[in-house]
Amino acid sequence: MALRLVCAAAAFAVVPATVAAQSAPDTLDLAHAVAFARAHNPMLAARAAEVRAAAARLGPAGAWPDPTLTVGAMNYMLPSLSASADPMTMNQVTLMQLVPIGGAPVRRRAAARADSVRVEALRDAAALEVEQRTRAAYWSAYHADRALEVMHRRLGALRDVADAARTMYGVGTGQQADVLRAQAAVTRLGQEITEMQLERQQAAATLNEALGRPAEDPVVLPSAAEREMHVGMLHVVEVPPLPSFDSLATVAESRNPELLAAAAGLDAARASAAAADRERLPDLGVGIAYGQRSRNADMLSLMVSVNLPLFARTKQNQVRVEALAMADASAHDLESTRQRVRAALARSRAQAETARDLVRQYAATLVPQASAALDAALASYRVGRTDIAMVLDAQTMLLEYEHDVHRFEAMYGTAVAEIDRLIGRSFGEEM
Numbered sequence: 001m002a003l004r005l006v007c008a009a010a011a012f013a014v015v016p017a018t019v020a021a022q023s024a025p026d027t028l029d030l031a032h033a034v035a036f037a038r039a040h041n042p043m044l045a046a047r048a049a050e051v052r053a054a055a056a057r058l059g060p061a062g063a064w065p066d067p068t069l070t071v072g073a074m075n076y077m078l079p080s081l082s083a084s085a086d087p088m089t090m091n092q093v094t095l096m097q098l099v100p101i102g103g104a105p106v107r108r109r110a111a112a113r114a115d116s117v118r119v120e121a122l123r124d125a126a127a128l129e130v131e132q133r134t135r136a137a138y139w140s141a142y143h144a145d146r147a148l149e150v151m152h153r154r155l156g157a158l159r160d161v162a163d164a165a166r167t168m169y170g171v172g173t174g175q176q177a178d179v180l181r182a183q184a185a186v187t188r189l190g191q192e193i194t195e196m197q198l199e200r201q202q203a204a205a206t207l208n209e210a211l212g213r214p215a216e217d218p219v220v221l222p223s224a225a226e227r228e229m230h231v232g233m234l235h236v237v238e239v240p241p242l243p244s245f246d247s248l249a250t251v252a253e254s255r256n257p258e259l260l261a262a263a264a265g266l267d268a269a270r271a272s273a274a275a276a277d278r279e280r281l282p283d284l285g286v287g288i289a290y291g292q293r294s295r296n297a298d299m300l301s302l303m304v305s306v307n308l309p310l311f312a313r314t315k316q317n318q319v320r321v322e323a324l325a326m327a328d329a330s331a332h333d334l335e336s337t338r339q340r341v342r343a344a345l346a347r348s349r350a351q352a353e354t355a356r357d358l359v360r361q362y363a364a365t366l367v368p369q370a371s372a373a374l375d376a377a378l379a380s381y382r383v384g385r386t387d388i389a390m391v392l393d394a395q396t397m398l399l400e401y402e403h404d405v406h407r408f409e410a411m412y413g414t415a416v417a418e419i420d421r422l423i424g425r426s427f428g429e430e431m
Contacts, residue, residue: 027220030138033211034427037134040212044130047123054112054119062109070094074291083294090291090299102281107274114268121261128257128421130210135417135427137207138221139410144200145221146406151193154399158186161391164382178388185392189399242352242416248345248423255424256341262334269330273323280316282306345422352415355408362405370398 028036038044074092077085162182168174204219242248253259285305292298309316374394380386420427 027222028138029222030135031428033138033207034131034134037130037211038127041130041210042212044123044127047119047126050119051116051123054116058109058112058116061112062105064100064105065098067095067097070096087293087296090293092289092291094287094289094301094303096285096287096303099284099286101284102278104275104278104281107271107278111268111271111275114264114271118261118264118268121257121264124424125257125261128424128426131427132417132421134207134210136414137203137210139413139417140203141200141207141219141221142413143406143410144196144203146409147196147403148193148200150399150402150406151189151196154395154402155186155189155193158182158189158392158395161378161381161388161395162186165388168382168384173384174388181388181392185395241356242349242419245346245349248349248419249342251423251425252341252345253338256422257424258337259334259341260424262330262337266327266330266334269323269327273320273327276316276320276323279319280309280312282309341422345419348415348418348422352412352419355412355415358408359405359412362401362408366401367398367405370394370401374398 070093072092072094074090075086075088076083077089083089162179162185165174165178165182169176169179205215207219208215208217283306285303285307287303287305289301289303290298291301374391374397377386377391377394381388381391417427
């Protein structure tokens with residue numbers, strides 16, 4: 001059931017890590033929603049393509065320059081162009097290869113390898129983000145469904161109060177003002193139901209976006225009967241508290257894919273800086289030439305060359321300065337990401353624990369008290385000991401408390417989803 005699933009996730013319990021998601025079921029529980037999003041969200045397909053592209057860059061990054069093959073006709077005499085007029089006339093084939101001797105290709109390949117790790121980490125981050133968005137949208141839809149159930153139940157109760165007010169007014173024991181106030185309360189709650197239905201539609205569209213489905217596809221969540229009605233809320237407070245912030249931060253440091261991507265980006269930038277430093281060293285060119293002559297022996301030539309970095313001050317040195325600056329920027333990005341993750345983790349953990357405490361307070365105290373107050377107000381009104389305002393106030397208070405219970409349940413589930421994203425934990429994965 002949806003509520004049990006999020007409670008298990010909050011307690012870091014074991015649930016199946018993968019769920020077949022070839023097609024969306026008619027009724028979406030949380031596990032199927034996450035699995036379907038992982039299989040169909042187009043952003044994840046894009047990130048997977050980027051991983052393949054990064055892997056394909058490894059070979060070219062460390063490869064030597066292509067050899068140069070030159071074919072020429074050498075020293076033909078004018079105007080006859082005779083091949084025998086001069087002993088130096090020949091047909092020549094030359095093969096040249098540039099050999100990097102500073103080790104720059106090795107470092108460029110190391111930079112490409114680190115960048116490939118960074119891209120893979122960003123793919124993992126995207127997968128966790130899709131999971132988090134799916135779970136957050138799911139809990140928004142869950143909250144709207146539960147709120148609508150409460151509102152419709154209370155709307156029926158309000159109509160009963162309005163009928164009682166009309167009956168008492170008809171027999172002379174009530175007032176017309178009571179009838180009007182009861183009817184106004186029914187109308188106002190009807191308007192609130194309409195607004196909540198709009199929130200439900202928006203949550204469904206957001207969930208469909210995360211699932212990679214058309215926004216207008218129907219989203220059906222398990223009904224109240226499938227989650228044990230009102231008693232289900234108690235499961236939130238029965239799970240153990242979340243691990244401490246320090247424990248979560250330690251896990252995030254080693255598993256958060258955004259941090260891993262930033263660290264890999266720093267490695268790539270440092271390797272690029274090392275490659276730029278080696279680019280200042282000259283490269284060695286080696287070659288061989290074969291000359292074919294018509295009436296004389298053929299000729300073989302060997303050649304060696306080096307490039308002269310005469311413009312290193314404005315070329316190679318500036319490339320190195322740029323690479324060092326990018327490495328410095330990557331180091332600061334890593335620290336910034338670390339601080340952002342820790343801050344978000346602290347906020348989400350506080351939100352989850354607060355929501356858990358509030359569910360406990362509301363379920364154990366406020367909702368039963370408000371229900372008892374409503375029953376007492378109704379009994380007093382029916383015998384003329386109080387006015388209808390007391391009944392309507394008690395009805396409104398109970399509606400708000402029941403609504404808040406489900407809102408805090410959804411807050412709890414959303415906060416746990418964010419914590420999982422921050423510590424690099426997929427839904428259903430055992431820590």
